[in-house]
Amino acid sequence: MDLVCGPASPLPETHQRYRLVAHIGSGGQAEVYRAVRVTGGVSSAPMTVKVFRVDPRRPLADELRSWDKGDAVLMDLNNRGVTGICRRSDGFYGPPPHRPGERPHGDAVPYQVYEYLHGLNLREYVAAKGQWSGPRVNALTVLRTLAGVLRELHFPQLGGATPVLHMDIKPSNVMVLQSSGEVRVIDFTGARYWRESEITQVSYTPEAGGPEAFGGARAVSPAYDVHGFGAVAYFLVTGAYPRVESAPGPYGESSAPPWSTLRRHPMLEKTTRLRDHLHAPVADRPGERPDTRELITWTEKLADLVRAYGVSDTGVDWHQPGEAQTSPRREGAAASARVTATAALSATRVENLRRDEPAPVNLQRSESSSPNGAHPNSTTPIRGRASVPPPRPPRADTGVIPVDPTRPPEPPPPSPWERVGEDPRTLKLGWEYSGVGGAFAFVCWGIWAASSGGDLVSQLIAFIVVLVVAAGVFGLSRLIGRLVLVQRMGRVRRTARGAHAAAGVFLAIAGVAYLNQTPWVVDLFTWIKGLF
Incomplete structure (x- = not known):
């Protein structure tokens, strides 16, 4: 050239x-x-x-303004000192x-x-498994880096800085450097400041994009990037994208939604806890996805589940970085073949991005290859000039546990919370509702106790009984929610706001009941009512 x-x-x-x-x-x-x-x-x-x-x-003019917006965002992020990006x-x-x-x-x-950046993106890396001469990619490092980048974009530490949406997070936009194995997020062409006036079109890749892209600029939020993060995590675990094109009805009617639907991956159907965890950040509803600031914790739990259940080898390591082991290098001609193949990939590849090239949803959807239900892990073959020997069985220290495809893996012993399908961290979300109700009930009880002049100990025991009943209302609400929302409707609960609200309403009613037993309060209410 x-x-x-x-x-x-x-x-x-x-x-x-x-x-x-x-x-x-x-x-x-x-x-x-x-x-x-x-x-x-x-x-x-x-x-x-x-x-x-x-x-x-x-x-x-619109095309040039669009390019200028993305260029300005990337320049600003570089000036802010955001690490982990191009x-x-x-x-x-x-x-x-x-x-x-x-x-x-x-x-x-x-x-x-x-x-x-001399290396491969994650899509190429997984496809080139066995032909990569660099260090084995650590999935925890990838996801932690990506989560850190998104936190810097969505919650900038620099005073007065405007939050940024990348809007095209996917495996092909995450680069792995061959020399060090470090990770870089690339392609900020569609990135925008999170302001409605700045977002005039939304980049949408059918295999990795969230459904809210079809709702326009107002529907897009940091949760759209969280969906892309989930697509990367899903790809690292399964080697496949989380979404497939919506299929038409049996008679060709277009009853399917315009966005792609979640893939039913055979491996994940056998490991429901891992499946539910992977589906959380790619949920259809943005409000059901984890917050950007929760992605690090979410990643740690994902690594625990992957190591416990075992997954098919996609070429990445799921150990903690300090414990990670690079895959053994083949000696002699085999090692030479791997180096030659990697050099061929880096020097001669002309990446065809049409399959997952994002397209503005208000124009047309980008082209996508038809999903292969029989082989969901299949990827575009990488052409190479080297002959690679058959892969050795995975070692115990590679972060991947071999799984018998004919039999579901033995799950680890569930914790008491997992036996009832609860995540204890969600129980505190929404506490303000029950907290306000409890505070109101306590004040009303204090007014009643001071006015009645009875035995304070027995009155305190009566209030404790009210609190115990409120806890029962909370537990009953959670049980009803599990039966209706989770088992019937198939939804994933991210908070306990409904149960806290029910307990708060009960406590407020109990507080009103205490006031009704206080004569001077009743007289005051009657006098005020008589004024009107």
């Missing part, structure tokens, strides 16, 4: 500022190249140049790439220049 590009300028040499040396990828919005900057005949270290294509179906080096408008020495032709298009 022998092409150059650069910003529009009166100086002719600026049109040849960057020399494009290799084509890295192709998608619906841009072409991506490996490049060097040339100054005075000296070439810089490799960098990445993204050349955007203008969508002819949209006004040119770094922007330059951005400009310039004529299309052309041969050195030739006069450029055509209208100016947007360019972005980034640091060059």
